[in-house]
Amino acid sequence: MPERWSHRTDVLIVGAGLAGLYASLEAAARGARVTLVTKGSLQSSNSFMAQGGIAAAVADDDDPALHAADTLAVGRGIADPAAVEVLVRDGIRRVADLERLGVEWDRDEAGRPELAREGGHSRNRIFHAGGAATGAAIARALIVRVLADERVRVVEHAAAIGLLGGGEACAGAWVLGHDELVPVRARMTLLATGGAGALYARTTNPAGATGDGIALAQRSGARVRHMEFVQFHPTAVAAGGRAFLVSEAVRGEGAHLVSADGERFMPAEHPDAELAPRDVVTRVLQARLERGEASFLSLRHLDPDHVQGRFPSLVEGCAGLDIDLCRDPVPVAPAAHYLMGGIATDLDGATSLAGLYASGESACTGAHGANRLASNSLLECFVFAHRAVHAGLDAPTMDAPDGPAPERPLARARLPELRRRMWEDAGPVRDRDGLEGLLAWLDGQPESNPVRVATLIASAALERRESRGAHLRRDFPDLDPTLEGAEPCAAASSTT
Numbered sequence: 001m002p003e004r005w006s007h008r009t010d011v012l013i014v015g016a017g018l019a020g021l022y023a024s025l026e027a028a029a030r031g032a033r034v035t036l037v038t039k040g041s042l043q044s045s046n047s048f049m050a051q052g053g054i055a056a057a058v059a060d061d062d063d064p065a066l067h068a069a070d071t072l073a074v075g076r077g078i079a080d081p082a083a084v085e086v087l088v089r090d091g092i093r094r095v096a097d098l099e100r101l102g103v104e105w106d107r108d109e110a111g112r113p114e115l116a117r118e119g120g121h122s123r124n125r126i127f128h129a130g131g132a133a134t135g136a137a138i139a140r141a142l143i144v145r146v147l148a149d150e151r152v153r154v155v156e157h158a159a160a161i162g163l164l165g166g167g168e169a170c171a172g173a174w175v176l177g178h179d180e181l182v183p184v185r186a187r188m189t190l191l192a193t194g195g196a197g198a199l200y201a202r203t204t205n206p207a208g209a210t211g212d213g214i215a216l217a218q219r220s221g222a223r224v225r226h227m228e229f230v231q232f233h234p235t236a237v238a239a240g241g242r243a244f245l246v247s248e249a250v251r252g253e254g255a256h257l258v259s260a261d262g263e264r265f266m267p268a269e270h271p272d273a274e275l276a277p278r279d280v281v282t283r284v285l286q287a288r289l290e291r292g293e294a295s296f297l298s299l300r301h302l303d304p305d306h307v308q309g310r311f312p313s314l315v316e317g318c319a320g321l322d323i324d325l326c327r328d329p330v331p332v333a334p335a336a337h338y339l340m341g342g343i344a345t346d347l348d349g350a351t352s353l354a355g356l357y358a359s360g361e362s363a364c365t366g367a368h369g370a371n372r373l374a375s376n377s378l379l380e381c382f383v384f385a386h387r388a389v390h391a392g393l394d395a396p397t398m399d400a401p402d403g404p405a406p407e408r409p410l411a412r413a414r415l416p417e418l419r420r421r422m423w424e425d426a427g428p429v430r431d432r433d434g435l436e437g438l439l440a441w442l443d444g445q446p447e448s449n450p451v452r453v454a455t456l457i458a459s460a461a462l463e464r465r466e467s468r469g470a471h472l473r474r475d476f477p478d479l480d481p482t483l484e485g486a487e488p489c490a491a492a493s494s495t496t
């Protein structure tokens with residue numbers, strides 16, 4: 001353990017993606033002592049890989065009400081209007097904060113931030129940096145600040161493996177680093193452990209995205225919800241061993257989706273063609289796949305100098321797969337990308353356990369409903385981490401017993417098989433037989449975070465007998481309007 005390691009702190013933040021980094025700075029600015037633990041390095045997170053950008057309604061022709069309407073429309077009837085309202089209104093202030101913290105947006109010739117368009121957005125409202133390297137640009141700026149702040153203790157390569165506290169409250173976490181299991185006590189614990197895309201064989205996420213925080217919280221009795229809603233991004237490269245993402249921003253700049261014959265197929269599917277919401281494009285590509293028809297992104301009709309200048313990291317990533325992004329048709333297919341569900345929180349990031357907060361992709365505020373609007377997830381990280389820190393520091397301190405230490409290490413899951421089965425049976429298309437078979441297999445596996453989170457996803461998917469947003473049931477292909485109506489954004493005390 002590093003020298004600065006301590007076992008007691010004001011605020012324990014688990015996870016150093018954008019939600020955790022920003023929360024650390026915000027808590028430190030309030031004078032709190034912060035311990036930030038991450039199981040990898042500060043540079044290993046989904047956040048670091050984020051490409052297209054962050055949405056905020058600041059353009060002259062835009063309005064937060066329009067941003068909210070777009071978010072609710074793609075949320076397919078179950079996004080929580082109150083959470084959406086907070087997201088789009090607080091979001092404008094949080095994007096301004098980022099600029100103050102040193103983030104440099106890409107700018108137009110007049111020096112104004114260049115605002116891009118992505119699927120499901122009715123206006124150009126996506127701030128971006130480094131072309132399509134927005135996550136890394138923001139993270140680097142925040143990491144500089146975090147490392148310079150004496151009130152923040154950063155502990156890398158240390159994993160939270162259990163929560164301290166018993167019953168109704170959380171008093172910190174058990175942290176395992178370099179084979180030493182340490183109880184880190186805190187008056188406020190924030191889980192910012194990200195999503196669970198790495199539970200799927202085909203994913204845009206890094207290997208560490210195994211939903212740890214969701215498993216820890218749920219194991220301690222916190223409520224989780226909307227776990228059936230896993231977003232599958234339509235345009236991950238279908239070549240090479242990994243699902244390299246080609247951002248939706250590329251379609252925002254005019255890229256086409258074409259068949260092997262070079263024919264565009266999206267105009268016949270949706271009035272917004274390639275800029276239809278993500279769930280629509282994914283369903284079209286998935287249906288084509290099942291008919292044996294490949295799909296390609298084509299940028300050949302765009303100015304190659306513009307493509308090179310606007311998307312240098314994507315040109316480079318594709319070149320690594322022997323694909324010339326400007327000239328070649330890029331084979332694409334859906335890949336697991338984002339978890340709309342997670343640890344249930346209220347509008348201040350509070351979970352159903354006192355002292356425990358969650359932000360970013362590990363949390364479910366209800367703002368995304370059944371399908372997340374592009375570039376709303378980075379926004380969510382800042383908006384709800386900010387609210388959580390202030391709510392947590394304003395809450396009365398409480399005493400909770402440590403509770404028993406977790407067993408360590410938790411059994412290692414058979415990840416390659418779990419990922420294959422999750423893709424086949426809880427992937428872009430699901431049905432009862434597949435989900436029941438998957439659950440039976442999971443039931444026979446030793447307890448671990450991946451097994452627990454996979455079980456939460458599969459059982460929620462089995463329970464939802466309809467198709468809605470990112471959740472597509474072969475045996476219930478239609479949306480069931482009787483299941484409509486947002487679940488209010490409140491952290492109830494029951495566990496699902």
Ligand SMILES: Cc1cc2nc3c(=O)[nH]c(=O)nc-3n(C[C@H](O)[C@H](O)[C@H](O)COP(=O)(O)OP(=O)(O)OC[C@H]3O[C@@H](n4cnc5c(N)ncnc54)[C@H](O)[C@@H]3O)c2cc1C
Binds near residue numbers: 017159
């Ligand atoms: C390729 C790609 C492109 C994307 N592009 C965009 C985009 O353009 N716009 C947008 O809005 N969204 C985008 N997203 C989604 C977005 O990046 C994520 O939703 C967001 O970054 C999540 O941030 P986070 O802080 O919640 O979690 P993460 O960034 O995933 O960070 C999680 C952190 O928790 C740590 N951790 C996990 N478990 C433990 C544990 N047990 N103990 C200690 N630490 C732990 C991890 O090491 C990591 O530091 C993209 C995602 C991907 C994969």
